[in-house]
Amino acid sequence: MNYRYWLRLATRLWSSEYAHMLEYRAEVILWALSGVLPLIMLGVWSAATDGQGAGLEMNQPQLARYFLSAFVVRQFTVVWVVWQFEQDCLDGRLSPYLLQPLHPLWRYLASHLAEQATRLPFVILLVSVFFGFQPQAFLMPQPGRLLLAVLAIGLGFAIHFLLQSLVASLCFWTERASALERLLSIPLLFVSGLVAPLDAFPPGARQLALHTPFPWIIGFPAQLLSGAEVDIGAGFAAVAVWIALLLPLLLLTWRLGVRRYSAMGA
Amino acid sequence: MKIASGFFRFLLILRRFWGTALASQLEYQLNMLIELLAMLANLAGSLFLLSLFYRQGISLGGWSWSAAQVVLAAYTLLNGLTATLLQPNLSRIVTHVQQGSLDFVLLKPIDSQFWLSLRTISPAGFPEIATGLVWMFYAAHQAGAPLRVAAIAITLLLLASGALILYSLWFVLATTTIWFVKTWNATEVLRAALVAGRYPINAYPPALRTLFTLVLPVAFLTTVPAEALLGRLDWPWALASLGAASGCLALSRCFWLYAIRFYTSASS
Numbered sequence: 001m002n003y004r005y006w007l008r009l010a011t012r013l014w015s016s017e018y019a020h021m022l023e024y025r026a027e028v029i030l031w032a033l034s035g036v037l038p039l040i041m042l043g044v045w046s047a048a049t050d051g052q053g054a055g056l057e058m059n060q061p062q063l064a065r066y067f068l069s070a071f072v073v074r075q076f077t078v079v080w081v082v083w084q085f086e087q088d089c090l091d092g093r094l095s096p097y098l099l100q101p102l103h104p105l106w107r108y109l110a111s112h113l114a115e116q117a118t119r120l121p122f123v124i125l126l127v128s129v130f131f132g133f134q135p136q137a138f139l140m141p142q143p144g145r146l147l148l149a150v151l152a153i154g155l156g157f158a159i160h161f162l163l164q165s166l167v168a169s170l171c172f173w174t175e176r177a178s179a180l181e182r183l184l185s186i187p188l189l190f191v192s193g194l195v196a197p198l199d200a201f202p203p204g205a206r207q208l209a210l211h212t213p214f215p216w217i218i219g220f221p222a223q224l225l226s227g228a229e230v231d232i233g234a235g236f237a238a239v240a241v242w243i244a245l246l247l248p249l250l251l252l253t254w255r256l257g258v259r260r261y262s263a264m265g266a
Numbered sequence: 267m268k269i270a271s272g273f274f275r276f277l278l279i280l281r282r283f284w285g286t287a288l289a290s291q292l293e294y295q296l297n298m299l300i301e302l303l304a305m306l307a308n309l310a311g312s313l314f315l316l317s318l319f320y321r322q323g324i325s326l327g328g329w330s331w332s333a334a335q336v337v338l339a340a341y342t343l344l345n346g347l348t349a350t351l352l353q354p355n356l357s358r359i360v361t362h363v364q365q366g367s368l369d370f371v372l373l374k375p376i377d378s379q380f381w382l383s384l385r386t387i388s389p390a391g392f393p394e395i396a397t398g399l400v401w402m403f404y405a406a407h408q409a410g411a412p413l414r415v416a417a418i419a420i421t422l423l424l425l426a427s428g429a430l431i432l433y434s435l436w437f438v439l440a441t442t443t444i445w446f447v448k449t450w451n452a453t454e455v456l457r458a459a460l461v462a463g464r465y466p467i468n469a470y471p472p473a474l475r476t477l478f479t480l481v482l483p484v485a486f487l488t489t490v491p492a493e494a495l496l497g498r499l500d501w502p503w504a505l506a507s508l509g510a511a512s513g514c515l516a517l518s519r520c521f522w523l524y525a526i527r528f529y530t531s532a533s534s
Contacts, residue, residue: 027451047327047471048469183307
């Protein structure tokens with residue numbers, strides 16, 4: 001009975017958020033387009049390594065597939081919980097949420113998942129257009145690989161969501177947690193594999209990057225999706241470690257924060 | 267005479283606008299500190315990314331390591347300008363339309379485009395503007411450019427023309443709010459695409475090069491001023507940049523005058 005209750009709750013929550021997101025379809029599409037950075041970087045990398053392939057052990061189609069995969073992974077690992085939470089906190093909307101018998105973070109999670117579902121058809125369209133322009137880059141993914149990639153994207157999203165929720169829960173102490181998020185977004189941009197494959201890094205920088213959560217959000221799922229050589233076991237192990245680290249930390253911060261919380265707004 | 271006094275009046279108003287805006291912004295010192303940190307991290311990241319190419323001996327579009335830095339510096343400068351003027355002002359147009367407060371702007375005895383574009387200023391971009399300028403000259407010096415007064419003057423002129431192009435595009439996009447209420451995200455797409463200006467235009471494959479020159483004139487924002495500072499600019503490019511700037515500015519003006527005819531306020 002219990003799990004049925006939760007299942008019903010989850011579907012209701014998701015479908016109400018999905019209906020909401022469908023209303024804002026045009027904006028979601030524009031937002032998806034604003035993730036165009038990996039494709040711009042593909043332009044730079046492919047022109048730079050044209051004919052020589054120096055340093056990178058990737059040929060042109062592999063390079064194209066990698067950055068296209070990074071683009072797709074980015075689409076499904078975008079998190080904006082800190083802004084929403086900050087707004088809810090400042091407007092006093094958080095207070096009724098806290099009274100409900102449901103952890104408010106579930107609501108935000110449902111909202112993110114619903115938004116991803118809204119993006120999906122548009123991302124598929126963009127990917128088809130891309131392969132229309134670069135047919136030589138197309139490679140039919142193996143079903144097993146594809147499943148693993150989808151799993152990795154989901155887990156990468158989980159890491160990013162936990163990380164940003166951790167920053168968001170600092171809203172209980174400071175009113176401007178989104179400013180801190182700005183600092184967090186910079187390493188995500190540069191060392192996640194979004195703008196350059198991690199294989200292009202000097203060895204020292206690469207090792208350093210692999211010890212942060214960022215490559216597991218974008219780079220690792222992108223490598224899986226593009227069909228590149230990658231240590232699958234070690235990758236998923238690192239992902240598991242980060243989730244095991246972040247989840248308790250988030251729950252702890254949240255608990256301490258709620259204790260401090262003294263409602264804002266009217 | 268009349269033009270001169272009108273210009274003077276605008277300057278006086280600007281001083282009041284920006285004086286009050288700065289006074290209120292400087293209350294948030296922690297924000298300034300975070301902006302500064304973010305800028306440093308961003309610069310480090312961009313340089314690191316650029317070094318990934320040059321450490322393997324790849325030169326982007328034939329530009330040397332120092333010359334490519336001039337482009338990056340120009341991008342930093344324009345990015346600072348965006349944070350200082352464009353972002354704080356133009357992102358509010360959406361809110362004005364949504365909440366109907368555009369009514370009050372239109373009723374003020376001052377040009378509405380002027381008011382909307384320059385009403386406020388944010389110190390957030392100041393460090394980037396300063397760093398970008400200094401870095402541009404330093405990197406150009408490193409690249410062996412002679413840095414003559416004429417070249418510097420033309421560079422500044424071309425940077426201003428790049429800024430005007432950027433402003434006009436952004437303003438036109440923000441103005442479309444009058445028809446489609448929520449186009450905030452459209453300006454985000456513009457910002458995302460402008461990141462292409464971090465690299466010289468020759469660093470892109472031919473198709474993208476055309477796109478970034480004719481459709482989305484990223485080339486005029488950073489590459490053209492950088493070439494001027496390096497002392498290797500062709501005159502047609504400089505003239506094209508000035509032409510594009512005046513064209514875009516005129517377009518933004520006409521578009522605004524056309525758009526407000528359709529503005530019907532927010533409430534019923």
